[in-house]
Amino acid sequence: RLFWGEVLRQQVRAGHGSSCAFAKLMSIQRWTPPEWAKPPDKSRPVRLEVYVGGVCTKAIDLSAVRGILLGRQHGLVDLVFDDQSVSRQHAAIINSSTSTFVLDLKSAQGTYVGDERVTPVPKLGSPIISGQPQQLEEAQTIRLGSSAMVLKLVGVAPAAPESWKVPAWCTLPVFATQLSGGPADKPVQLDLSTKKGVIVGRSEERTDLSVPDASVSRQHAAIVHDEETTYIVDLGSTHGTFVEAARLEPNKYTKLSNGDTIAFGTAPYEYKVDINTAQRLDGSNPPSKKARKSH
Numbered sequence: 001r002l003f004w005g006e007v008l009r010q011q012v013r014a015g016h017g018s019s020c021a022f023a024k025l026m027s028i029q030r031w032t033p034p035e036w037a038k039p040p041d042k043s044r045p046v047r048l049e050v051y052v053g054g055v056c057t058k059a060i061d062l063s064a065v066r067g068i069l070l071g072r073q074h075g076l077v078d079l080v081f082d083d084q085s086v087s088r089q090h091a092a093i094i095n096s097s098t099s100t101f102v103l104d105l106k107s108a109q110g111t112y113v114g115d116e117r118v119t120p121v122p123k124l125g126s127p128i129i130s131g132q133p134q135q136l137e138e139a140q141t142i143r144l145g146s147s148a149m150v151l152k153l154v155g156v157a158p159a160a161p162e163s164w165k166v167p168a169w170c171t172l173p174v175f176a177t178q179l180s181g182g183p184a185d186k187p188v189q190l191d192l193s194t195k196k197g198v199i200v201g202r203s204e205e206r207t208d209l210s211v212p213d214a215s216v217s218r219q220h221a222a223i224v225h226d227e228e229t230t231y232i233v234d235l236g237s238t239h240g241t242f243v244e245a246a247r248l249e250p251n252k253y254t255k256l257s258n259g260d261t262i263a264f265g266t267a268p269y270e271y272k273v274d275i276n277t278a279q280r281l282d283g284s285n286p287p288s289k290k291a292r293k294s295h
Helices: 004-013 019-026 289-293
Strands: 047-052 056-063 067-071 091-095 098-103 111-114 140-142 148-152 174-180 188-191 197-201 221-226 229-234 241-243 255-257 260-264 271-280
Touching: 004 229, 091 140, 174 260, 229 241
Parallel strands: none
Antiparallel strands: 047 056, 047 148, 067 091, 091 098, 111 140, 140 148, 174 188, 174 271, 197 221, 221 229, 229 255, 241 260, 260 271
16 A cells, blocks of 8 residues: 555646645645554454445445544545545544544544434434544444544454353253352352353353453353253363362363362452252252162
8 A cells, every 4th residue: 555645746747736735735744543553353354334325335444454544635544525524634543453443633523423323314423522532332433524424333343252052961950059259349149050051251241150350251161060060161261260279171071069169260259169969959858878879
């Protein structure tokens, strides 16, 4: 891709602009992305859709760029708005590895972000504070000034992984089983007896127990049952699952015993598993050792 100044030089050589105009434009300092900007992760195929009259007229791939410049100045910006309400260098879309932002560059008529569906008559949305990057969410729309051209961000959020599925061999537990612990200011007590398996992780949407720590993966581990036995399995987490301080091998089912302590990642708190073998959930008493030996 050519630097914008070289594009202008080619325009002057081709007779599309005067040398005076070229010199004037060359004196303008073009916005550059901040140091923290970087292309998004491969899991985020970010693209910018351009709508006019409610119809998508083009899509710009942003998956390999740190940022793009939006405005009215031909030869200077990456996406031109032919509208007098749009400043020469009006706003920028900036990527980081995990998020995408919009930044208003002290424009005269403002930059607006909304969650409304793109319509033939676009709504303004909410104005953003100039000079402060605002994080964008999936499918949010952007409007510069009062321009009829509306932008829509797609692929901002990484594709959600499929939820882990409880294996077919799992059953409801025979004994009452609970998991307790967590942050001191917000301890939890989770009944494990009502499900064949539960998922533990950072995600609040795809887990049965959310562990609020950055070192914990979205779907970090699972606890499952097979009649009289309870197991824990690490689901390929980044920072590991620990039982009695021993790190588990990923994707390998490990038997849990009453009183075992479990830690997830480097979260500064633990959980304890309680398995009440004194009474079966169906109300029957467990067979004595003598009775078990006779079978």
